[in-house]
Amino acid sequence: xxxxxxxxxxxxxxxxxxxxxxxxxxxxxxxxxxxxxxxxxxxxxxxxxxxxxxxxxxxxxxxxxxxxxxxxxxxxxxxxxxxxxxxxxxxxxxxxxxxxxxxxxxxxxxxxxxxxxxxxxxxxxxxxxxxxxxxxxxxxxxxxxxxxxxxxxxxxxxxxxxxxxxxxxxxxxxxxxxxxxxxxxxxx
Numbered sequence: 001x002x003x004x005x006x007x008x009x010x011x012x013x014x015x016x017x018x019x020x021x022x023x024x025x026x027x028x029x030x031x032x033x034x035x036x037x038x039x040x041x042x043x044x045x046x047x048x049x050x051x052x053x054x055x056x057x058x059x060x061x062x063x064x065x066x067x068x069x070x071x072x073x074x075x076x077x078x079x080x081x082x083x084x085x086x087x088x089x090x091x092x093x094x095x096x097x098x099x100x101x102x103x104x105x106x107x108x109x110x111x112x113x114x115x116x117x118x119x120x121x122x123x124x125x126x127x128x129x130x131x132x133x134x135x136x137x138x139x140x141x142x143x144x145x146x147x148x149x150x151x152x153x154x155x156x157x158x159x160x161x162x163x164x165x166x167x168x169x170x171x172x173x174x175x176x177x178x179x180x181x182x183x184x185x186x187x188x
Contacts (some may be wrong), residue, residue, distance in 0.1 A: 140164045
């Protein structure tokens, strides 16, 4: 079953963590073939670090799913707090389009202000800007690499079955929350 031209899709989300937590934060990637769950990947990124692009690239490249994957979905542009994913580099490294999905429109002014207080914040803000404009598409907000707005809309309309969030991201969120806290909670 095709998803706007993309049948194999992976969606990533991070595990919930306490505000005071320092160190690594687990991430989970959920692979779908159309609307069928095919597999799960997991790894770790540094809280507020700079390794998310490298970690996601490695997880995907070293997985048995890499040769079949056609699209990467991210639940927001950062994992583990402010570990901002360079979606252009991720797309270039893997030769795959990347679609960042957010339920609400990000408050970019607040994000920029917060990043001013974080070590390496200027570089992280530059990655957010490099990702392109935040666009409303099919009831959510997206940033994209190697993907047209029309393709993004087709993917979202096909994969967003039970909410506005695509099933691979919804499943990643539920799995991450369930493993981290003993039960899944809150919607992505």
